[in-house]
Amino acid sequence: MSDAFTTRVLHIASGAQEKVVDLTRDCESFLRETAAGRDGLLNVFVPHATAGIAIIETGAGSDDDLLAALHTLLPADDRWQHRHGSPGHGRDHVLPAFVPPHATLPVVSGRLELGTWQSVCLVDTNVDNPDRQVRLSFLG
Structure with missing residues (x-):
């Protein structure tokens, strides 16, 4: 494979509760x-129908605020037509419409160009599937 495109899969154990997992490191x-000082793009993709990738501040309560906002927008109750798994699991399948399953980020001189308080995070509300994969791909 060309060193202009490199990919790796992370295996994340997100546990049995909703969470925001910081993937920045x-x-x-x-x-x-992989970047070897080059400019390019980092694509972060989660190949799951019930998880997403968010660029947010972590550690100051924003991750908990995001989960609370998702509970308000997508309550875990019986309103969902998709009905299997935990109560309210249908909302997990709607999550990627609000928190997309991917993000593409600039890389300059081999370094991720995030704002001061930005982090790359996996958002996982599906308590039925605690094992996640996240694909990192660098094109540069």
Whole structure:
């Protein structure tokens, strides 16, 4: 495979509760190994119908605020037509319309170009599937 395009799959154990998992260090580590000081793009993709990728501030309560906002927008109750798994699981299948399953980010001189408080995060509300994959791809 050309070194202009490199990909790696992360295996994330998100657990049995809704959570926001910060992937920023994993992304930076991947770029240190693959970008070799080049400019390009990092694509982060979660191949699951019930999870998404968000660029948000973490550690100051924003991750909990995001989960609370998702509960308001997408309550875990019996209103959903998609009905299997945990109560309200149908909302997990609507999540990617609000938190997309991908993000494409600039890489300059081999470094991820995020704002001061931005982090790359997996958003997982599906408590029935605690094992996730996240594909990192660098094109540069």
